Amino acid sequence: MENQKSSSSLKAVIAVLAILLVGSLIYIFKMTSDAEVVKTELKSTLTEKESVMKDLQELKSTYDAAIAENTSMSDELILERDKVVNLMSDLSKSKGDVNSLSKYRTQFNALQGNMKVLMAENDGLRKQNTTLTTQRDSTVVVLGETKRNVEALTGQNEELAKAVEIGSKLTVLNTRGSAFRLRSSGKQIETDKASRADVLRVNFTIAENAIAKSGDKTYYVQVIDSKNNVLGDKKSENFGENTLTYSFLTNVKYENKTIQVSEDLRGKDFAKGTYYINIFDRDILVSKTSFVLR
Incomplete structure (x- = not known):
């Protein structure tokens, strides 16, 4: 009888242990899965942050090149470039959570839109400047030729005047x-x-x-x-x-x-x-x- 009780108690203990083991295995599996999810999300977040930062750097390089051309829009370009630099600084300091990265991506898109508009205007001004420079150079060439012709004629007139003066003197x-x-x-x-x-x-x-x-x-x-x-x-x-x-x-x-x-x-x-x-x-x-x- 005692042997039966002892056997029943042992079975109960084993059952409890089995339940605990299964629960532990389930818990460990869940924790492992959650960790992988977190790891994947973190890796994705870092990748997105790097992507946004790279896009911002390219945007800044575009502005730097346009500003170097020293057009009449330089002040506007510098102002927009400074906005990009400030956003890069904020992004570098951020923890890189999904919500903030989404905000930075939105701000980047807005800045990129502004850049396209400004670049189009700047390209138009550059073409106008090129045309004006060509016209100016042509004018300079024409004026130079005219000046040389005038100087040549002036020289000839002076020589002629001297010749007339000399020739008009009485002998x-x-x-x-x-x-x-x-x-x-x-x-x-x-x-x-x-x-x-x-x-x-x-x-x-x-x-x-x-x-x-x-x-x-x-x-x-x-x-x-x-x-x-x-x-x-x-x-x-x-x-x-x-x-x-x-x-x-x-x-x-x-x-x-x-x-x-x-x-x-x-x-x-x-x-x-x-x-x-x-x-x-x-x-x-x-x-x-x-x-x-x-």
Whole structure:
């Protein structure tokens, strides 16, 4: 009888243990399954966080490249780029739960939409700038060619003006000096003796020049004796920083044709030696000669 009770108790204990074992196995299986689920969800969450972060980095790189082009939209692009940078900072600090990642993904999508709109506008501005730059470069080329042509024409005009100026100057030639003795009858006899000379005569020719300006011309005649004395009036005229002492003035009415000029310089006691005659147009020496009295 006792053996029966003992056997029944043992069976009861075994049954309880069996139930506990089954329960433990079920619990362990459930815990293992839950852990796998959590592990899978965690891995998925981390993958999504990395994906969002990568998308944000690409978005930032797009803005950086557009900002580097320095268009008129740079301020707007910088503002949007800063929003992306701030969202990247927040995402980096987040724990990465499903709800927050969903929020970040939504914000990324909104920023990406803004980016597409801004990039389209920026591309349009860049194309306009390219067109304007091409037009500007073409204008610069045309202006450069025009400037060179103007400079060439200006140079030619200056050279032509100089040529005309040079060509329009009168040429004084055949300048000659001589001495004459005056008789009581008024007759003049040429002499080369200083003691007999009463008059020194200066002759010169003004050549024909069709492009010269006609009208009254004044020449300053300077006669210098062998003792380096200026004969005649000995008047002085200032031309800027230059001063000219001359013997007499001769005024000529020039009409673009060859004209002979003859002027006399009266005197007495002329010295022997070489006499020098210089003819000036203002302070410019235009002709000279010399002669000797013995």
